[in-house]
Amino acid sequence: MIPVAFDYIRPSTVDEAVAALGSADEGKVLAGGQSLLPVLRLRLAAPTVLVDLGGVPGLSGVRLEGDTLVIGAMTTHAEVAASDLVRQHAPLLAAAAGTVGDRQVRHRGTLGGSLAHADPAADLPAVAAALDATFVVQGPAGSRTIAAADFAVDLFTTALAPDDVLVEVRLPSTAGWxxxxxxxxxxxxxxxxxxxxxxxxxxxxxxxxxxxxxxxxxxxxxxxxxxxxxxxxxxxxxxxxxxxxxxxxxxxxxxxxxxxxxxxxxxxxxxxxxxxxxxxxxx
Structure with missing residues (x-):
């Protein structure tokens, strides 16, 4: 099938992405697209605006802040699975990310996209819950954090507001576990x-x-x-x-x-x- 018509916006900053979502009647964020694109083709979603985060710098990558592992929301599953920092400080996440879909999905799909999609059969939301992750979200009022226990609220539904953007995921180190x-x-x-x-x-x-x-x-x-x-x-x-x-x-x-x-x-x-x-x- 062919998706319904929509406007396409490729912002260069998170603030621009938030503003674009806030001005849309029905906005959707495009991260890796591995879940969203099939939904669009089946017309299970009909956004008026698609906001592509692929042009926003700084939303991918892995770093360590003290005992906290910080992973950008646009980091792909393949990058998560291959990261030495993730393997050392969140080996559970590295192992699970390596089982997601197939090679094509892992090289296009993103950590943040999977978490925000909130499919109950997806691997990574449960891993984030087990690791007591914290989600950093940016909206019109600025940045805030949401605990993993409070993030998924129902089937394909999260605590994200329509004009929120998931920026990064923070995980306490489980090195040695x-x-x-x-x-x-x-x-x-x-x-x-x-x-x-x-x-x-x-x-x-x-x-x-x-x-x-x-x-x-x-x-x-x-x-x-x-x-x-x-x-x-x-x-x-x-x-x-x-x-x-x-x-x-x-x-x-x-x-x-x-x-x-x-x-x-x-x-x-x-x-x-x-x-x-x-x-x-x-x-």
């Missing part, structure tokens, strides 16, 4: 039927603390706090981990669709979470 991203999908390029992001800190041979987030177990990434609490202080052994992860699907809202039933997703979440924690710890 044991991490793993596990997902189940039917084909190599398919969306995750269920995914699990895990970061575990060892303590005296056991588990000191754990962060877990689930992909595609509801409209937004799910943090199973009861499982994180159960894992904290548990032995780093498969039986104890399996027992702690048994209730990981409690409080989730998976859907029935052509890929899997809700019950199947609940069982997958239990199996994959146990597997992810064990693989992170090497047990």
């Amino acid at each position: 044991a991490t793993h991203y596990e997902k189940f999908h039917r084909t190599a390029q398919a969306w995750a039927i269920v995914g699990v992001a895990v970061a575990v800190r060892r303590d005296n041979g056991g588990i000191g603390s754990a962060r877990i987030a689930l992909t595609n177990m509801g409209p937004v990434p799910h943090r199973p706090g009861q499982v994180e609490a159960a894992l904290s202080g548990a032995p780093a052994a498969q039986p104890a981990i399996a027992e702690a992860c048994a209730a990981v699907a409690d409080g989730t809202a998976p859907v029935d669709d052509l890929s899997a039933s809700a019950d199947y997703r609940r069982e997958l979440a239990r199996v994959l979470t146990t597997r992810a924690v064990c693989r992170a710890l090497g047990v």
